[in-house]
Amino acid sequence: GAGVSQSPSNKVTEKGKDVELRCDPISGHTALYWYRQRLGQGLEFLIYFQGNSAPDKSGLPSDRFSAERTGESVSTLTIQRTQQEDSAVYLCASSSQAGSYTEAFFGQGTRLTVV
Amino acid sequence: AQRVTQPEKLLSVFKGAPVELKCNYSYSGSPELFWYVQYSRQRLQLLLRHISRESIKGFTADLNKGETSFHLKKPFAQEEDSAMYYCALSLTGGFKTIFGAGTRLFVKA
Numbered sequence: 001g002a003g004v005s006q007s008p009s010n011k012v013t014e015k016g017k018d019v020e021l022r023c024d025p026i027s028g029h030t031a032l033y034w035y036r037q038r039l040g041q042g043l044e045f046l047i048y049f050q051g052n053s054a055p056d057k058s059g060l061p062s063d064r065f066s067a068e069r070t071g072e073s074v075s076t077l078t079i080q081r082t083q084q085e086d087s088a089v090y091l092c093a094s095s096s097q098a099g100s101y102t103e104a105f106f107g108q109g110t111r112l113t114v115v
Numbered sequence: 116a117q118r119v120t121q122p123e124k125l126l127s128v129f130k131g132a133p134v135e136l137k138c139n140y141s142y143s144g145s146p147e148l149f150w151y152v153q154y155s156r157q158r159l160q161l162l163l164r165h166i167s168r169e170s171i172k173g174f175t176a177d178l179n180k181g182e183t184s185f186h187l188k189k190p191f192a193q194e195e196d197s198a199m200y201y202c203a204l205s206l207t208g209g210f211k212t213i214f215g216a217g218t219r220l221f222v223k224a
Binding site: 031033035040041042043045048050055056091093095102103104106107108109 | 159
């Protein structure tokens with residue numbers, strides 16, 4: 001497809017388990033972002049990739065959170081030993097640095113519920 | 116440090132009333148500013164960007180470099196405008212986009 005795709009769209013996991021969230025950005029987009037959106041709250045920045053490297057990891061809330069990106073394409077956000085407070089919608093966005101056209105395109109999000 | 120501030124978490128107005136969602140930014144370079152909107156059960160999407168000087172769905176936003184503001188305005192709010200609105204700053208060269216915390220607009224009948 002032409003847009004940003006995230007999988008799974010919904011994930012229910014037991015407290016203490018690890019989860020992996022996947023993001024397929026728009027082809028050719030060099031920048032990729034992960035955000036967290038708790039119910040009724042705004043966007044919380046997690047991590048930003050430029051190509052395969054992450055110049056800004058400042059938003060990762062703890063060392064249980066990690067992310068990687070390969071081939072300047074797919075990115076995976078991993079949460080280890082999930083806690084109930086990790087329940088949220090995790091959004092991925094990508095953008096191109098072509099000229100000044102830097103609109104960010106968002107995926108539909110992964111709704112994570114930790115029970 | 117670069118920062119985008121949206122001082123209001125929630126803004127409630129009556130249908131037909133004017134609405135202004137505030138956004139202030141902090142950035143020493145030449146900013147590109149955007150407003151994004153998220154309607155209920157839809158993905159976050161671009162509403163407008165300052166370089167286009169456009170009006171989308173009756174909304175406009177003017178970049179004021181002196182006040183470092185990019186407030187979103189609409190003269191007559193509609194119920195379908197109820198949504199979450201995010202102001203965003205793209206740094207020079209587009210290497211990073213920073214979002215504000217968002218303002219939830221609720222338009223009452």
